[in-house]
Amino acid sequence: MAEWAAEGKEPEILFWVGCSGSFDQRAQRITRAFARILQKLDIPFAVLGKEEMCTGDPVRRAGNEFLFQMMAYQNIQILNGYNIKKIVTACPHCFNTLKNEYPELGGNYEVIHHTTLIQQLINEGRIVLEGGGQFKGKRITYHDSCYLGRANQIYEAPRQVLEALDVELVEMKRCRSNGSCCGAGGAQMFKEEEAGKNRINLDRTQEALETGATVIAAACPFCNTMMSDGVKLAERESDVQVLDIAEIVEASMKS
Numbered sequence: 001m002a003e004w005a006a007e008g009k010e011p012e013i014l015f016w017v018g019c020s021g022s023f024d025q026r027a028q029r030i031t032r033a034f035a036r037i038l039q040k041l042d043i044p045f046a047v048l049g050k051e052e053m054c055t056g057d058p059v060r061r062a063g064n065e066f067l068f069q070m071m072a073y074q075n076i077q078i079l080n081g082y083n084i085k086k087i088v089t090a091c092p093h094c095f096n097t098l099k100n101e102y103p104e105l106g107g108n109y110e111v112i113h114h115t116t117l118i119q120q121l122i123n124e125g126r127i128v129l130e131g132g133g134q135f136k137g138k139r140i141t142y143h144d145s146c147y148l149g150r151a152n153q154i155y156e157a158p159r160q161v162l163e164a165l166d167v168e169l170v171e172m173k174r175c176r177s178n179g180s181c182c183g184a185g186g187a188q189m190f191k192e193e194e195a196g197k198n199r200i201n202l203d204r205t206q207e208a209l210e211t212g213a214t215v216i217a218a219a220c221p222f223c224n225t226m227m228s229d230g231v232k233l234a235e236r237e238s239d240v241q242v243l244d245i246a247e248i249v250e251a252s253m254k255s
Contacts (some may be wrong), residue, residue, distance in 0.1 A: 001046040011046040016089035020221035027221035034246040055097040076107035090114040092147035115158040133252040141213035144179035145220035172207045184222035205230025
């Protein structure tokens with residue numbers, strides 16, 4: 001973004017990469033897939049790079065409101081300094097915080113989740129998917145992220161993207177507004193689980209496996225991690241993939 005500003009230019013969108021998308025090796029593949037989609041369509045976008053700090057979602061969920069506001073104010077100062085209007089992110093946690101929690105602190109932006117943008121681009125005919133791609137005929141189930149689904153009522157966009165492919169989309173018994181958490185939300189991603197009989201991610205992964213799907217589609221890097229761990233523990237890595245919507249679309253686009 002600093003390079004765009006130095007040239008007196010403004011990108012069409014700012015891609016908010018997020019902590020997972022920046023530092024987690026698995027989530028970096030999601031970041032690259034979404035970036036390649038934008039590049040293939042010649043959509044001008046920028047990233048903050050080293051100027052991007054965590055939105056503060058995990059610390060606020062963990063109860064440290066003071067640290068959250070410090071982080072948020074720093075991000076807002078940078079975003080407003082660059083006159084950012086439109087932000088796209090592949091992380092529902094970042095999406096929810098930027099969209100719903102930053103305005104009260106002075107950060108007002110149009111914030112879009114990457115599945116919504118991808119769906120819009122498909123509807124506009126800018127993304128053309130190959131009918132006979134590598135996912136042709138495969139059974140896919142979609143896991144609703146809590147912060148995308150129940151928190152922001154985005155249920156249709158990711159499903160419409162998958163329906164644009166020549167695949168069989170099957171639902172888990174708990175889905176949409178009745179969907180189950182992957183177990184990572186509320187800063188649980190960064191701490192040991194509390195006493196109980198079952199791990200949440202194992203229960204949720206079992207529901208996905210019961211559909212007979214060979215691909216579990218996710219739209220959140222946290223969900224991706226938790227579901228991938230569940231597939232590994234179930235010893236189903238050889239026949240079940242956990243992929244982000246962006247990865248599925250990027251692999252299926254006509255070049």
